[in-house]
Amino acid sequence: MQPTTPIIIVAILAFVLEMLIAFWTERDLRRLKHRNYSQFSRYHRLHVNFNQVSVILLIITGWQLAKGHYALMLGTYLIVLLGDTFKWHSIWQAAKD
Numbered sequence: 001m002q003p004t005t006p007i008i009i010v011a012i013l014a015f016v017l018e019m020l021i022a023f024w025t026e027r028d029l030r031r032l033k034h035r036n037y038s039q040f041s042r043y044h045r046l047h048v049n050f051n052q053v054s055v056i057l058l059i060i061t062g063w064q065l066a067k068g069h070y071a072l073m074l075g076t077y078l079i080v081l082l083g084d085t086f087k088w089h090s091i092w093q094a095a096k097d
Contacts (some may be wrong), residue, residue, distance in 0.1 A: 007070050014074070014081050021081070025088045035095065041089050050087045054080050064094040 029047060033040040057080045064073035 004070075006034050007074055011074055011077065014077055018077075018081055022070045025084070025091055028088070028091045032091065032095040039094050043094055044053060046090065048088060050083055056082065057083075 025047065029044065051097075054070060057076055061073050061076045061080070064076060069081065
C-alpha cells in the first residue's frame with residue numbers, strides 16, 4: 001500500500017516544523033545558559049530526557065514506515081512533534097523571563 005498524497009504533505013510539513021523547533025530550542029537553551037545558569041541545567045535535563053523519548057518514538061516511527069503503516073507512522077511522528085513543541089515552549093518561557 002502506497003502512502004497517499006495528503007499523508008506525504010503532512011509528513012513533510014511536520015518534518016520541516018520539527019527542524020524549526022529543534023533550531024529554536026537550541027537557540028533558547030544557549031540564551032538561557034548565558035542569562036541564568038541554574039535554570040539552564042534544569043531545562044537542559046528536560047531537553048535530554050525528551051530527546052531520549054523522541055529517539056525511541058522515532059525508532060517506532062521507522063519500524064511503522066518499513067511495515068507500510070503510514071497513518072500510524074504519521075501519528076507517532078506527530079506525538080514526537082507535540083512533545084518537542086512542549087519542550088521548546090517551556091525553554092522559551094524560561095529564556096524570555
